[in-house]
Amino acid sequence: EADIYQTPRYLVIGTGKKITLECSQTMGHDKMYWYQQDPGMELHLIHYSYGVNSTEKGDLSSESTVSRIRTEHFPLTLESARPSHTSQYLCASSVVVGADTQYFGPGTRLTVL
Amino acid sequence: GEDVEQSLFLSVREGDSSVINCTYTDSSSTYLYWYKQEPGAGLQLLTYIFSNMDMKQDQRLTVLLNKKDKHLSLRIADTQTGDSAIYFCAERGGGYNKLIFGAGTRLAVHP
Numbered sequence: 740e741a742d743i744y745q746t747p748r749y750l751v752i753g754t755g756k757k758i759t760l761e762c763s764q765t766m767g768h769d770k771m772y773w774y775q776q777d778p779g780m781e782l783h784l785i786h787y788s789y790g791v792n793s794t795e796k797g798d799l800s801s802e803s804t805v806s807r808i809r810t811e812h813f814p815l816t817l818e819s820a821r822p823s824h825t826s827q828y829l830c831a832s833s834v835v836v837g838a839d840t841q842y843f844g845p846g847t848r849l850t851v852l
Numbered sequence: 853g854e855d856v857e858q859s860l861f862l863s864v865r866e867g868d869s870s871v872i873n874c875t876y877t878d879s880s881s882t883y884l885y886w887y888k889q890e891p892g893a894g895l896q897l898l899t900y901i902f903s904n905m906d907m908k909q910d911q912r913l914t915v916l917l918n919k920k921d922k923h924l925s926l927r928i929a930d931t932q933t934g935d936s937a938i939y940f941c942a943e944r945g946g947g948y949n950k951l952i953f954g955a956g957t958r959l960a961v962h963p
Contacts, residue, residue, distance in 0.1 A: 745894075779938060781955040782895075797950070829894055838883045838902070839944065841951060843894035 742766055745830050745844035752820055753852050760815045760847045762830030771813040772841065774829040775799060782829065788813060820851045856954035858941050863960045870928040872957045874941030877922060881943040884917065885951065886926045889938045898926070898939075928959075936961045 743764040752758055764771065769790045774782040774797075784797030788807040802824070803817050813832075817824055827848045831841040855877045864870045876884070882903050887895040901908045901915045901924075908915045914927040928935055938956040945952060 779956065779958065782940070782953045784950060787950070831895075838885075838900050840885070840897055840900060842897065843887075845894045846892075848892070 743830065743832055743842055743844040745828075745847050747847060748845060749848050749850075751850045751852065754819075754821055756820050758817050758820055758849070760828055760830075760849070762813045762815070762844055763811050764813075764832040764842075764844075765811060766832065766834070766842070767810065768832035768834045768842075769810070770833045770835060770839070771807065772831040772833075773797070773803075773805060773813070773815050774831065775801065776827045776829055776846075778827065786815065820849075822851045825849060825851050856941055856943055856952050858939075858954040858957045860955065861958050861960070863962065864931050866931060866933060866961055866963050868931055870926075870931045870935065870959055870961075872926045872928075872939050872941075872959065874924040874926075874954055875922055876924065876941070876943045876952070878943055878945040878952070879919075879922065881945045883944040884915075884924050885942040885944070886913075886915065886924075887940040887942060887953075889940065889956070891937075895940060931959075931961050933961050933963075935959060 746761045771788045773786040776782045783799035785801040786805040829846045830844040833841045858874045885900040886898045912929045916925045940956045941954040942951045
């Protein structure tokens with residue numbers, strides 16, 4: 740069982756608000772990822788990090804930003820939420836050994852009104 | 853470019869075997885994965901296979917890889933109602949070893 744946590748699990752917020760989605764893992768994994776997923780649809784990588792102070796944009800353009808100040812923590816921030824940001828956000832982590840398997844958190848379902 | 857394709861739906865009777873298929877395009881993929889997602893949850897890793905293997909079995913799960921045809925399948929023996937979920941195939945490739953996911957196959961198990 741992977742130890743990766745996301746909070747909040749559900750968030751309903753009004754347009755224009757600033758929000759931060761939290762992701763933490765206790766496995767000491769170097770690599771962390773954020774995916775965006777519409778319900779029942781495929782995952783799109785929006786951000787990833789190789790380690791502390793490393794952040795890169797993924798395949799899907801996103802208005803969100805991320806930071807990696809500590810190995811275990813990879814928060815995602817939206818400065819001004821819009822209805823188009825309504826989606827599920829999944830965080831994952833992996834260790835660069837062997838299969839480099841990604842372990843996922845439970846997700847945050849965000850609704851912007 | 854890199855692409856992973858899966859059929860979108862599969863319906864099976866409880867106790868039967870389920871076979872979920874996946875095709876991918878990146879011949880340099882080193883690992884291929886199967887994930888399971890239940891409603892409202894994150895993705896749970898089921899199994900993975902290294903690209904130099906043809907088959908991997910883990911309890912009720914059997915993964916078959918045909919590298920020539922770039923075809924991956926997941927067989928679930930004795931399918932139960934608890935197996936109802938969306939199953940994602942993913943390949944590992946790309947410059948930073950990213951995962952490319954398929955759109956997911958929704959498995960429905962009925963009595």
